[in-house]
Each structure stands twice: as C-alpha cells, then as structure tokens.
Amino acid sequence: MGSAVWLFLLVVSVHIYIIAAATNPDDASALRSLMGEWKNLPSNWGSGDPCDDQWVGIECSDTRVISLKLPNMKLEGRLTGDVFSLSELQELDLSYNEGITGSLPSAIGNLKKLIKLVLVGCRFFGPIPDTIGSLPQLRDLSLNSNGFTGSIPRSIGNLSNLYWLDLADNQLDGEIPVSDGPTTPGLDWLINTKHFHFGKNQLSGPIPSKLFSSEMTLIHLLFESNRFSGALPSTLGLVNTLEVIRFDNNSLNGELPSNLNNLTSVHDLFLSNNELTGPLPNLTGMSSLNTLYFSNNSFNSTDVPSWFPTLSSLTTLVMEDTQLTGQIPASFLNLPQLETVILKHNDLNGTLDIGPGVSNQLETIDLQGNFITDFNDTGGPYTFKLILVDNPVCPTRAANTYCTLPPPDSVPLYSTVPMNCQPYSCSSGQxxxxxxxxxxxxxxxxxxxxxxxxxxxxxxxxxxxxxxxxxxxxxxxxxxxxxxxxxxxxxxxxxxxxxxxxxxxxxxxxxxxxxxxxxxxxxxxxxxxxxxxxxxxxxxxDPYEYFSDVAAHSSKSSTGITIGAAAGASVLFVLLVFAGIYAYRQRKRAQRATLESNPFAHWDPKKSSGSIPQLKGARCFSFEELKKYTHNFSDANDIGSGGFGKVYRGTLSTGELVAIKRAQQGSMQGGLEFKTEIELLSRVHHKNVVSLLGFCFERGEQMLIYEYVPNGSLSDSLSGKSGIRLDWSRRLKIAIGAARGVAYLHELANPPIIHRDIKSDNILLDELLNAKVADFGLSKLMSDGEKSHVSTQVKGTMGYLDPEYYMSQQLTEKSDVYSFGVLMLEIVTSRRPIERGKYIVREVRMSMDKSKSLYNLQQILDQSIGFGTSSKGLERFVDLAMRCVEESGADRPTMGEVVKEIEDIMQMSGMNPNAESAASSATYEDAAKGTDIHPYSDESFTYSGAFPVSVTKIQPH
The missing domain is CATH 3.30.70 (Alpha-Beta Plaits)
Structure with missing residues (x-):
C-alpha cells in the first residue's frame, strides 16, 4: 500500500512539473535530444527549462521555441531530425560553426513557419534539398560559404516572400532554373526578392532571358566567378531597381544590350574578364554609377566614349585591354568624385591633357602600355599617382616619376586609432x-x-x-x-x-x-x-577561444547522466523541485512588479552593469558627487534656468567641465520614461553631437550631465553676442559639422532619430568652433513600423518648422531637412528666420535672380562674409538651402546628400572638409574677453523629456 502511494505521488509530481514547465514538452524534448548530437553546446543547456531559464541561443514565445541561433559556438555535429520537430521555429542560425557538417536533410521542409534559415560558413555538402521550396514564410535563405553541390532547386521559385537569397561560395553547378509553364517554378517567380547572390560557384550555361522582368525588385545581382556563357539578355535592362551588377569572371560573349542605359540606380557594374564583343553601349543614363569594371574583353576598337564625362558620380573606371583608342578628354578627369582610372594595355594615343580642373579626389591614373606621345601638366603639381610606363612619351621624359613603376605603398592603410588614450601592452593573448x-x-x-x-x-x-x-x-x-x-x-x-x-x-x-x-x-x-x-x-x-562561461557540454554522456540522475531521483526531490519552481516563479512576478515601479531596482550604478538600464558611455552620478562638483549647487555655478529647473556648471574630480541640468520637482517625469530617455541619449555618439556623460536618479532628483561646450550657440555668434567673427570658411566649417551631426541621427543611428528642432540655438560650438547638434527633447525615434513617417502632434520652433509637417502632422526625416535649409539661410544672412514679420525663406525666394551676381541677394546676405574669391561657392550653398526648403518633402535632398554637397562646396573653395579647425576661438578677431558663453544660454532652448520646458535668461558669470 505504501509503495502504491509513493508511486501515485511520483506520477502526480511529474505531471505537476510538466504543467509548471515553461517550454512545450515536444520542443523541450527536441532540444534535449540535440544535446546528445552536438558537441560544445553552451553550458546552461540542460539546466532547468529551455524557455524559462533562457538557454543560450533559444528564444520562445509563450511555451514554444521560435528561434534557435547559435552562430560561432564551435559546435560539432550534424543537423538531425530533432531540430525539425520544432514546428513553431521561425529562425535557425548555425553560422560560422565549421564543425557542423553533413547534408541538409529534406526534413527542413517540415519547418513551415521558418522565416530565416542562415547556415553561413559551415561545412554542409551534397545537394540543396528540393523541400527548401516548401517553406512558405521564408524571407532569408543564406547557405553561402559551404560545400553544397548539384543544381539550384527550381522549387526555390515557390518562396514568394523571399527577400534574401545567398548561395554564393559553394560548388553548385548547372543552369539557372526558370519556370516552365504555370506549374513548374523557377527563379523568375521571385519578383519580391531583393538579392540574388550566386558568385563563386560552377554555374554554367546562358543567362536565361526569362529570368528578368520589369516586375522584379532586385537590388543586388551577383553572378561573378562562375562559368556562364552566351550573351547577356536584354531583359536585364528591365529591372530598374538594380544597384549592384556583377557578371565578371565568366565566359559571356556577344554584344552588351543597349538598354543597360535604363538602369539609372546602378552603383557598381562589373563585367571584366569575359569574352564580350561589339561596341560599348552608351551609359549616359547611368547617373548613379560609381564603379565600372570592363577589363579584358574584346570590344570593337573605339575611341574613348564621349559619354565618359557624363558619369558625374563615377569614382572608379577599370578598362584594361579593351581596345580603347584615341585621346582621353580632359573633362573626364575633371569628374568631381573620380578616384581611380586604370586604362592599361589599350591603344590610347595623342597628348594626355591634365588641366587645372582635375578632380582633387584622384588617387591613381594608370595608363601603362598605351601609345601616349606627350603629357600636358599645366595644372600641376599633382598629388595623385600617374603611371605612363611603356608609352612613347617616356623615352623623352625618362627622368619623370611617372615613367617608372611606383614602389609598393609604405603608408599603412586604415586602422582604428585609440580614443585619446595610451594603449596598454597586454599579455596572454589580450x-x-x-x-x-x-x-x-x-x-x-x-x-x-x-x-x-x-x-x-x-x-x-x-x-x-x-x-x-x-x-x-x-x-x-x-x-x-x-x-x-x-x-x-x-x-x-x-x-x-x-x-x-x-x-x-x-x-x-x-x-x-x-x-x-x-x-x-x-x-x-x-x-x-x-x-x-x-x-x-x-x-x-573567427573561432572564439575565450568564453567566460563554464565549460560547455561536449558529448552524449551529458544526456545519459541527466537521464540517469532523473530516473534515480527520489519522490521528495521531485516535490522539492516543484516547490522550488513555484517559489522561483513567484519571485519573478515580484521582480517584475518591482521593476515596473522602479526601473533601476536591479541595477548597480557603481558597476554600470546589469540589464536595466543598458548604458554605453554614460555613468550614474550620485547626488553627493554632483553636489560637490557644483559647490552645493551654488549661485556662482548657476548658468541657466527655466521651467524645467536650472543648469549648473560643474567641475569633475578629473578637472573636466560639465553642464548639469537639474529638473525641479514640478517637471518630473516617470522613472521608466526617464530611463528610456537616458538609454536613447547614451547611444548617441558622434563628434558633431553633444555627448551625454551621465545622469543622477536618486533622492527624488532627475539630472542629466552633458559635456561642456564653451563657445555657446551658433545663434550667439551670428548675432554678434559671442564676439566671435565668422567669415565664409568658418561658416562652411560649422555647416558641414552640423549637417554631419543630423545625417548621423538620420542614417547611422539605430533606430533612426528625427531631431524635430534643428535651429541655430541648438547648434553649439566647441573651442575650435566645431559644430555640435544639441537638445533631443523633441526628438522622435523611427521604429521599423514607421519607416516612412510618424503621425504625431506638431512640435518645433516657428520659422524652422516644415510646412508639410505642420499641415499633415506626418513627421519624416525631410522635416529636419527643411529646418536645416532655414539654418543654412540663417548662416549666410545672419538673420533670424522670422524677423520684423519677414520670413527669410520667402525673402530669399522673392529676391533671387540667378542671372545676376550672387543671385541679386547682396542686400540680404551678411556683409561680413566678404564677397568675391573669399566667398567662393556661396551661390551653390544658397541653391542647396533652397532645395532643402522645397514645399514637398519628396523634392528635398536627404541629409547625406546635403553633407556631400557641402563637402563639394568646401573643396571648390579650397578647403579640406575633413580637417579640424586650425585655431581656437580665442585667436579670432574681436573674440569676447572675460565672457564665458555657455551652450545652454538660449532663451528658447526647449526640452520635452526630462526637462520639458524652456530655459530662460542666463547671466554671464
């Protein structure tokens, strides 16, 4: 009787344990089976419950495993049937595990909910199974850098949601499969796929004309280093979304289709090392072309094409051994972006004319092995590398450097430099x-x-x-x-x-x-x-050898030990496990409740570690520290005040000056919102964006600590308040810095950030007059679901506010572009956007006459700029500003394009856009003496986050 009771309790306890477990029993069983097949699994596999105890690489939704991602874990084993019973799996990533080998089982087709299948850099071999085409939700298929053989399964054409297809660097052979009737799929059905990456295989045969159509949305077409033959089909010219095309290192022949000219979005075009014949097509329409590789083909002997100088975006032209004849037009070498020209082993002749307008981006012109008889360098001296070896000009000018092959480069190429610190001499492989x-x-x-x-x-x-x-x-x-x-x-x-x-x-x-x-x-x-x-x-x-985790599971024995231990456990132990699970879950609920009331509850500010909050580059200051740094928040250190509270100057123990913004009690926001704002600001790191150094969140205080920017705002300098005179070159330097800061927020921040309050008051100037974008109080993040716009209440500053945003309440990055355009007009006029009832945009637009000098704007432009050679590029700057303030956001450039244009204007003016300012503001004429202008001294400075209202008047100290 006693044994029966114990057995009953055991069965009941096991059932209770299963009910309490967070992971679906089938999924948990599949993962535990993998432990017997794979070596070097993470050490917490097998410990507790996969979902509830967060096994490394496992992500769950409710009780089901939806993601298995273990790249670069030094795993060894095969992809077995256990994985394919994870019926809710959406992501499978085992990349960079060279110990994962064998074939890809046909059971992969069982994972009907798979969205990402990523097996890069493993050692799979054999054919890709046809069942790969039965994964209806698959978006990313990356099988590159393995040893797959056989042909590309035509069933991949069934993957109508496929976005990314990468089969490069394998040993695939055969032809590209295309559809054959309405029921037999092919890759031509993949009209929504953006990426075809098939390079470095053994694919052969002609490129099917049926592969391409005007419905396709391909961006990257990479077929390089295969064995393709035949002509390039004219249907390629129908895919006008293409940006990168690579067919180099094949055996293509015949003439190039003339409609390549339609591909206006192509940046890279690689057709080198084929057997192409016929005339060179006219590529005038390819206005975005950066890189053109045509070498080692058999084109008809032809003069240098007249359309070369029309490729305004070209950086690289490589056309070795292509039967080119005639003389290189000087206008081609004047292309503003041109960096590399390699035209070796052609039939170029006549005089090489390099005039004064040659691109200052040029690095190399290699013309060896041609028939050039003379060299006109009236625009010299030049800094680029010119090679004329094996041309008739050289015997007469043998002493010139361009008649000898240059030595190998001795200047080291790019390497990250230390961040204002002295590198240590590390030991033990560190x-x-x-x-x-x-x-x-x-x-x-x-x-x-x-x-x-x-x-x-x-x-x-x-x-x-x-x-x-x-x-x-x-x-x-x-x-x-x-x-x-x-x-x-x-x-x-x-x-x-x-x-x-x-x-x-x-x-x-x-x-x-x-x-x-x-x-x-x-x-x-x-x-x-x-x-x-x-x-x-x-x-x-690369394999990582220094994991901080405890030694990982290495063999099937771990599974056996686990099973044996479980089988031999006593009923009491099972009951204790159940009690422990119950207590553990109760504790988690309590922790979640605590976290909701205090977001910093589990965070150790001294170590800056833990999961809440996640800060990079910002530290937590104690109230006592800030009290000490500001001399007890003394009036002498009070440099600003407003509805949000006050701004204090502080001096850290290191001697570094900081600006401390202290919120008053009436403006306090919730702890979770404050934490979120700190996390956002601590991620923003750019030399043209003001840095958040830290925060304080104790004793009911909310304070943000910023770098101290000594020369105040751009508005102060334009108005004469700071005493710093700004000539044209300094204004350009400030404009490029501000533009780069805003472009960083739009294009490099992740997620992107719309500033919403770009104005001269929020552009601060450091000791070298480098611009720094400040004040993120009105900023908005662009999440994945908001790629085009954010519907939001209109906020900003009148005069700078985008009228399209104001009318539609649809915020986009182009709203910042409009504000930046107003800022540019402010830079050249030194006028506020709205002054005495006149709006600067309207005033410039009404006065502009491009047929006259300086566009007839002499009465509006700031006379202190100085007109003439010292203001070269001013008209082009105004043109750019007016493009930025177009009524429709679609007609405005992006901030990245604005940066590029200002860089070109600076180069046109003889300035280096990447150079630091040559002198501190203290050396400038009429610099203010004895006045400490602070960046937060603007009366209209706004903050809608931790410090939500305006700063008022600040007295100098």
Missing part, C-alpha cells in the same frame, strides 16, 4: 581596445562584394563605417564597448576585405550569449553598413 583596455575581442573578416569607392587611403568611408558599427553595437542587447577596423585590402575577386574586432563591455571577454548575438547580427544581415560607401557584404567569424 589586445588593447580603442578605449585602451586589455581584453579578448571577438574578431572576423568582412568581405564586401560591392564597393562605391576605390581609394583605400581615404579615411572618410572607414570612419563612417566605424561610427555606424559603433552605434549599432551600442544597442542594449550587445555588450560591446568599442570596435576596431584594420587592414583594408582587395582580394583577387575585387572584394574588399576588412578585419574587424569587437571588444567586450565592462569585462575582459565575452560569454557565449554575447558572441551568439553579435555573430547573428552579421550572419542574418541585421547589421547594415552605410550604403553611401559599401555594397553587399558577408562576414566570416
């Missing part, structure tokens, strides 16, 4: 980070398959990329402190390779969860590089 902290970074190689520049010595693209990476990995889910880039180089496939290191935050190494999240951001293409410089990429993660 590396000093950009923040000068020794740690074990997670590393890998980025391979860019398309590239919109060619000068690898140009730091601007890499600096932009570095900022973009840093911003992305500052998001709370990534415990990344800093990123480092180095060793950019081109491989034989004309891919840019770039080494990347990511350093851990607040410790010297990553755990498995962190590496999994970082690697998945690359393998799933969640991270996007800045598209103004970089095209499609693939990442290869």
């Amino acid at each position: 590396i000093s980070s950009p923040m000068c902290r020794c740690a074990y970074p997670y590393s890998g190689t980025l391979q860019f398959r398309g590239l919109f520049f060619s000068d690898l010595r140009n730091r601007t693209p890499f600096e932009s990329f570095e900022q973009n990476l840093t911003q992305f990995f500052k998001m709370p889910e990534f415990p990344v402190d800093s990123v480092s880039l180095k060793n950019p180089r081109m491989d034989p496939y004309q891919y840019l390779l770039l080494d990347l290191e990511l350093f851990p935050y607040s410790q010297d190494r990553f755990n498995r969860s962190a590496v999994s999240k970082i690697a998945s951001a690359f393998s799933s293409q969640d991270y996007k590089p800045p598209d103004m410089y970089f095209g499609p990429y693939v990442f290869g993660g």
Whole structure:
C-alpha cells in the first residue's frame, strides 16, 4: 500500500512539473535530444527549462521555441531530425560553426513557419534539398560559404516572400532554373526578392532571358566567378531597381544590350574578364554609377566614349585591354568624385591633357602600355599617382616619376586609432581596445562584394563605417564597448576585405550569449553598413577561444547522466523541485512588479552593469558627487534656468567641465520614461553631437550631465553676442559639422532619430568652433513600423518648422531637412528666420535672380562674409538651402546628400572638409574677453523629456 502511494505521488509530481514547465514538452524534448548530437553546446543547456531559464541561443514565445541561433559556438555535429520537430521555429542560425557538417536533410521542409534559415560558413555538402521550396514564410535563405553541390532547386521559385537569397561560395553547378509553364517554378517567380547572390560557384550555361522582368525588385545581382556563357539578355535592362551588377569572371560573349542605359540606380557594374564583343553601349543614363569594371574583353576598337564625362558620380573606371583608342578628354578627369582610372594595355594615343580642373579626389591614373606621345601638366603639381610606363612619351621624359613603376605603398592603410588614450601592452593573448583596455575581442573578416569607392587611403568611408558599427553595437542587447577596423585590402575577386574586432563591455571577454548575438547580427544581415560607401557584404567569424562561461557540454554522456540522475531521483526531490519552481516563479512576478515601479531596482550604478538600464558611455552620478562638483549647487555655478529647473556648471574630480541640468520637482517625469530617455541619449555618439556623460536618479532628483561646450550657440555668434567673427570658411566649417551631426541621427543611428528642432540655438560650438547638434527633447525615434513617417502632434520652433509637417502632422526625416535649409539661410544672412514679420525663406525666394551676381541677394546676405574669391561657392550653398526648403518633402535632398554637397562646396573653395579647425576661438578677431558663453544660454532652448520646458535668461558669470 505504501509503495502504491509513493508511486501515485511520483506520477502526480511529474505531471505537476510538466504543467509548471515553461517550454512545450515536444520542443523541450527536441532540444534535449540535440544535446546528445552536438558537441560544445553552451553550458546552461540542460539546466532547468529551455524557455524559462533562457538557454543560450533559444528564444520562445509563450511555451514554444521560435528561434534557435547559435552562430560561432564551435559546435560539432550534424543537423538531425530533432531540430525539425520544432514546428513553431521561425529562425535557425548555425553560422560560422565549421564543425557542423553533413547534408541538409529534406526534413527542413517540415519547418513551415521558418522565416530565416542562415547556415553561413559551415561545412554542409551534397545537394540543396528540393523541400527548401516548401517553406512558405521564408524571407532569408543564406547557405553561402559551404560545400553544397548539384543544381539550384527550381522549387526555390515557390518562396514568394523571399527577400534574401545567398548561395554564393559553394560548388553548385548547372543552369539557372526558370519556370516552365504555370506549374513548374523557377527563379523568375521571385519578383519580391531583393538579392540574388550566386558568385563563386560552377554555374554554367546562358543567362536565361526569362529570368528578368520589369516586375522584379532586385537590388543586388551577383553572378561573378562562375562559368556562364552566351550573351547577356536584354531583359536585364528591365529591372530598374538594380544597384549592384556583377557578371565578371565568366565566359559571356556577344554584344552588351543597349538598354543597360535604363538602369539609372546602378552603383557598381562589373563585367571584366569575359569574352564580350561589339561596341560599348552608351551609359549616359547611368547617373548613379560609381564603379565600372570592363577589363579584358574584346570590344570593337573605339575611341574613348564621349559619354565618359557624363558619369558625374563615377569614382572608379577599370578598362584594361579593351581596345580603347584615341585621346582621353580632359573633362573626364575633371569628374568631381573620380578616384581611380586604370586604362592599361589599350591603344590610347595623342597628348594626355591634365588641366587645372582635375578632380582633387584622384588617387591613381594608370595608363601603362598605351601609345601616349606627350603629357600636358599645366595644372600641376599633382598629388595623385600617374603611371605612363611603356608609352612613347617616356623615352623623352625618362627622368619623370611617372615613367617608372611606383614602389609598393609604405603608408599603412586604415586602422582604428585609440580614443585619446595610451594603449596598454597586454599579455596572454589580450589586445588593447580603442578605449585602451586589455581584453579578448571577438574578431572576423568582412568581405564586401560591392564597393562605391576605390581609394583605400581615404579615411572618410572607414570612419563612417566605424561610427555606424559603433552605434549599432551600442544597442542594449550587445555588450560591446568599442570596435576596431584594420587592414583594408582587395582580394583577387575585387572584394574588399576588412578585419574587424569587437571588444567586450565592462569585462575582459565575452560569454557565449554575447558572441551568439553579435555573430547573428552579421550572419542574418541585421547589421547594415552605410550604403553611401559599401555594397553587399558577408562576414566570416573567427573561432572564439575565450568564453567566460563554464565549460560547455561536449558529448552524449551529458544526456545519459541527466537521464540517469532523473530516473534515480527520489519522490521528495521531485516535490522539492516543484516547490522550488513555484517559489522561483513567484519571485519573478515580484521582480517584475518591482521593476515596473522602479526601473533601476536591479541595477548597480557603481558597476554600470546589469540589464536595466543598458548604458554605453554614460555613468550614474550620485547626488553627493554632483553636489560637490557644483559647490552645493551654488549661485556662482548657476548658468541657466527655466521651467524645467536650472543648469549648473560643474567641475569633475578629473578637472573636466560639465553642464548639469537639474529638473525641479514640478517637471518630473516617470522613472521608466526617464530611463528610456537616458538609454536613447547614451547611444548617441558622434563628434558633431553633444555627448551625454551621465545622469543622477536618486533622492527624488532627475539630472542629466552633458559635456561642456564653451563657445555657446551658433545663434550667439551670428548675432554678434559671442564676439566671435565668422567669415565664409568658418561658416562652411560649422555647416558641414552640423549637417554631419543630423545625417548621423538620420542614417547611422539605430533606430533612426528625427531631431524635430534643428535651429541655430541648438547648434553649439566647441573651442575650435566645431559644430555640435544639441537638445533631443523633441526628438522622435523611427521604429521599423514607421519607416516612412510618424503621425504625431506638431512640435518645433516657428520659422524652422516644415510646412508639410505642420499641415499633415506626418513627421519624416525631410522635416529636419527643411529646418536645416532655414539654418543654412540663417548662416549666410545672419538673420533670424522670422524677423520684423519677414520670413527669410520667402525673402530669399522673392529676391533671387540667378542671372545676376550672387543671385541679386547682396542686400540680404551678411556683409561680413566678404564677397568675391573669399566667398567662393556661396551661390551653390544658397541653391542647396533652397532645395532643402522645397514645399514637398519628396523634392528635398536627404541629409547625406546635403553633407556631400557641402563637402563639394568646401573643396571648390579650397578647403579640406575633413580637417579640424586650425585655431581656437580665442585667436579670432574681436573674440569676447572675460565672457564665458555657455551652450545652454538660449532663451528658447526647449526640452520635452526630462526637462520639458524652456530655459530662460542666463547671466554671464
């Protein structure tokens, strides 16, 4: 009788345990079975419940497993049937695990809810199963960098939701499958797919004309380094969404279709190393073309095409051995973006004329092996590399440097520099980070398959990329402190390779969860590089040897031990487990309740760690610290006041000056909102954006601590209040800095940020008069569901406010562009947007006459600019400003385009847009003496977040 009672209790207890578990029993069983098949699983697998105890790489919705992501875990094993019983699985990512091998089972077709299948850089082999086409919701299919063989399954054409298709770098063969009648699918059915990445395989046969149609929305078409033959079909010219086209390193022949000219969005066109014949097509319409590779083909002998100088965006032209004849027009070398021209081994002749208008972006002109007889360099001297070896001109000018091959480059290419600190000499395999902290970074190689520049010595693209990476990995889910880039180089496939290191935050190494999240951001293409410089990429993660986790499971024995231990457990132990689970869940409920009432409840401000809040670059100050730094918030340090409270100057123990904004009790917002705002501001890091250094949230106080910007606002300088005189070059320098700050918010912040209050009062000037965008009180985030606009109550400052936004209440990034256009007019006129009832936009528009000098605006422009050669580019600056204030947002440029245009204006004026200001404001004429102008001294300074109302008058101190 006693045994029967114990057995009954055991059965009841086990059933209670199953009911209490957070994970569906079938899903939990499948995951535990994997533990017997895969080696090197994370150490918390097998401990507790997969969903409730958050096994590394597992994401759940309610009780079901919806995501299994374990990239770069050094896993070993095969993809077995256990995975395919996870019927609710939406994401499967096992990338960068070279120990994962074998074939891809046909059972993959059972995962009907799969959205992402990402198996990059494993060692799968054999054919891709035809069942891959029975996954109706699949959007991302990345099987690149494996050893798959056989043909591309035509069933992939059934994947109507497919966005990303990457089968590159395998051993696939056969022809590209296209549909055959209404029931037999092919890749031509993929009209919603943006990416066809098939490079570096053994695909052959002609490119089917049926593959392309005007319905397709392809962006990247990468067919390079295969065995394709035949002519390029004219249907390619129907896909006008294309941006990158690569057919290089194949055996294509015949003439190029003339309608390539219709592809006005193409940035990169690679057709080198084929057997193409016939005339060169006229590409005048390809106004976006950055990179053109036509080398080693058999085009008809022809003079240098007259349409070359029309390619205004061209940075790179490579046409070796293409039968080109005639003389290079000087106007071609004047293209403003041109960096590299390689026309080796052609039949070019006559005089090479390089006039004074040559592009100042030029890095290389390589014309060796032609028939050039003379060289006219009246516009010299030049800084670019010119190579005329093996031309008739050289025997007569043998002493010139251009008649000898240049030595290999000795100047190191881009490498991330330390952030104003001295690198440590680290030991035990550690590396000093950009923040000068020794740690074990997670590393890998980025391979860019398309590239919109060619000068690898140009730091601007890499600096932009570095900022973009840093911003992305500052998001709370990534415990990344800093990123480092180095060793950019081109491989034989004309891919840019770039080494990347990511350093851990607040410790010297990553755990498995962190590496999994970082690697998945690359393998799933969640991270996007800045598209103004970089095209499609693939990442290869290096094995990580320094996980901070406890040793992982390594064999099937762990499963056996677990089963044996469970079988031998006593009834009392089972009951205790149940009691423990109940207590654990009650504790979690209590923690959630506490978190809702106090968002900082579980956060240790001394360590800046923990899950709440997630801060990068901002620290928590105690009330006592700030009291000390401001001398007890003394009146002597009071530099501003308003409805939100006061602004104080503080001096940290390091001697650094800061601005401390202290909210009064009447303006307090909720703790959760305050935490959210701090998290937002702490992620914003750019040299042209004012930095949040920290905050205080104790004793009922809410305070934000910013960097101290000494030269006040742009408004102060334009009005003469600061005593700093601004000539044209200084105004351009301020304009480019402000534009870059706003462009960063729009294009590099993740998610993007609309400022909503761009004005001269919110552009602050540091000691070198570098511009910094300030005041995020009215800012709005653009979430994934708000890509086009945000419906919101209209806020901003009259005079700068976008009329389209005002009328429709539809906020877009173009609303900031309008405000920036008004700011540009303010920069050239030194007038407030609305002054004595006159609106500056209307005044300029009514007075403009482009047929006259300075557009007939002499009476409106600020006379202190000085007209003439010292104000070169002024008319073009006004043109840009007026484009920014077009009535329709669709007619305005993006902020990225504004930045590019101002850079061009600066170069046209003989300025280096990337140089720091040459002198501090103290050296400028008429600089204010004895006056400490503070950035927050504007009467209309607004804050709708922690400090929601206006700052009023500030007295100098």
